Amino acid sequence: MPSPRPATYDGMEELIRASRRRFPATERWIYLDTCARGLLSTDVRAAVDRYLDDRMCDGGNKTAMFETVERARKKFARLINADADEVAYTKNVSEGLNAVATAIPWKPGDNVVLCPELEHPNNVYLWLNLRRRHGIEVRAVPARDGHIPSDVLVEAMDARTRVVTVSSVTFAPGFRTDLRTLADACRERDVLLLVDAAQSVGVLHTDVHELGVDAVAVSTQKGLLAFYGMGFLYCRREWAERLTPAYLARFGVDLGDAHEASMGDADYRLMPAARRFDLGNYNFLGATAADAAFDLLLELGTERIEKHAVSLAHRLARGMMALGLPVCGGEPGPHLGHIVTVGRLGAGQHDSADDATINELYSHLRDKGVKHTIRRGVLRFALHLYNDETDVDRTLALTRHWLERGQRVEAVPSSTASAGSTT
Ligand SMILES: Cc1ncc(COP(=O)(O)O)c(C=O)c1O
Incomplete structure (x- = not known):
């Protein structure tokens, strides 16, 4: 039998492009809203349907549910x-952050x-809350031009x-935060x-060892x-085993292979590493969806997904700049990941802008099928594996048409607006 074609980058890029078909929403929308929530694939839908059918028709199989939980945990770890x-x-994210924060013996x-x-x-x-409860100091460092300034955070430590x-x-x-600088200073x-x-x-791409981070909280509805x-909480073993969770339940206690409902003695031992933060029964439906979603992410690899999404973000940012629109952060650089924002940060409410131009452009794009959001006064677009150049170019073309209609064209510098013909 011939051996399978080696997974070259080009081959994988083809796979990324082919995977768009697994997300039916991409046929209906220009979906640039992963910052709010990512799309569900047909694979996730099928796995969830199977779980629900089993619960509805057969009452469900607890052993299989636990297997799914452990499989999804392993996949997330990978x-x-x-x-x-x-x-x-x-x-969710808050629960992961709170689990770690409340496990620290604050003075x-x-x-x-x-x-x-x-x-x-x-x-x-x-x-x-911890300030109220334990008298801790919340040491606030100001932002620098929309960036979290890692160097200033380091200086603020004592x-x-x-x-x-x-x-x-x-x-x-x-914008991306420089985690490496922080990780080195924190470790020291x-x-x-x-x-x-x-x-x-x-x-x-997130490699907790390469980044040197100690704990990471995520939820599963976005990327x-x-x-x-x-959601999931990663906690580095060396840190987790120094922490005592504020909440404790059966799955945080090490009873070997004993049944889930068995009670040990009062001199219990916590589970190794982050497993001590597990509580009672799991969100089995959520774990089923995550388990299926992770297969695609692992198959494509987050290094390739990142490369794909970031290159689309650069195309969008450059295109918006060529149209004369104020792209946050300006020329794409290391700060730019897969999110492009347009407008003046902070000039507006959580989901609207003070600048009528931005609100109108938002409505125009939304009405033409571009799913995106306004946050803190700026238009926010996010790219993921299911996006491609047609999403970016159509968004830029719709923006250019809107500018050409002239309603608000005075809001952008005319010298650069004409450069939009590149799209
Ligand atoms: C950076 C960030 N943190 C946290 C959250 C939400 O936290 P949670 O998962 O606890 O609702 C969001 C958005 O939903 C977010 O963008």
Whole structure:
């Protein structure tokens, strides 16, 4: 039998392009809204249907459900280059962040360092809560031109710093954070680096060893292409085993192969690594969806997915700039991942802009079938494996037509607007 064709980059790029067909929504929309939620594939739908049929017709098989949970845990671990027992089940990002934050033995006057201006509220309120409950200091570092300034976060650390927390990619303007600088500084000072990877995992390649991060919280509805109400927490073994979870239930306790309902003695031992954060019964439906979604991500590989999505993001950013629109961060550079934002950051509410031009362009694109969002006053577009050049070029063409209609053309510099003919 002839051996299969080696998986060259080109071959894999073809596979990425072919996988678009597995996402029926791409036939109806120009789907640039992975920042809000990713698309479900036909494979995920089929796996979920099988689970529901089994529950509906046969009551469900608990052994099979646990097998799915462990399979999905292993796949997620492979996706981020961790060991399976360094991965716990959660229901969302907040739960993962809270699990780690509340497991730290805080003393009054200890501090956490972060850049709250650019964090999602779910990575801010938990620290305010710990300030109220334990008297910790929430040490806020200002943003720099829309970036989380890793060097300034490092400077803000002192002997009382226990945790530094950042988003790997902010939800707006969507820039990448320099995690390596933070990881080195945290490792040197025995400070825990806790990362909110809601906006990066699944699209941008995430190798927790290479990055040197200590804990990472994610949910599965965005880049991981599965459901809301389901998440994972990675915690590096060396850190996890120094932590005592605030919540504890049967699956966080090591009773070997004993039945799920068995009770050990009061002198219990916690599960190894992050498994101590598992609580009771799992979101089996969510795990079923994640298990199926991870197959495609693992098959294509996140390095290739990242390359594909980032190159589309560069095309979109350059095209928008050529049309004279203010792309956050300007010329594509290392800050740009798979998210492109347009407008003036902070000039608006959470889901609308102060600038009427931006609101009108949003409505125009939305009405023409471009799914995207406004966050903190900027238009936000995200690319994933199911997008291709036609999505980008159609979005740019629709934007150019809107500018040519002239309603708001005065809002963009006319000298650069004409360069839009490249699209
Ligand atoms: C950076 C970031 N963190 C957290 C969240 C949401 O947190 P949770 O999963 O707890 O709802 C989002 C968006 O949904 C986000 O973009």
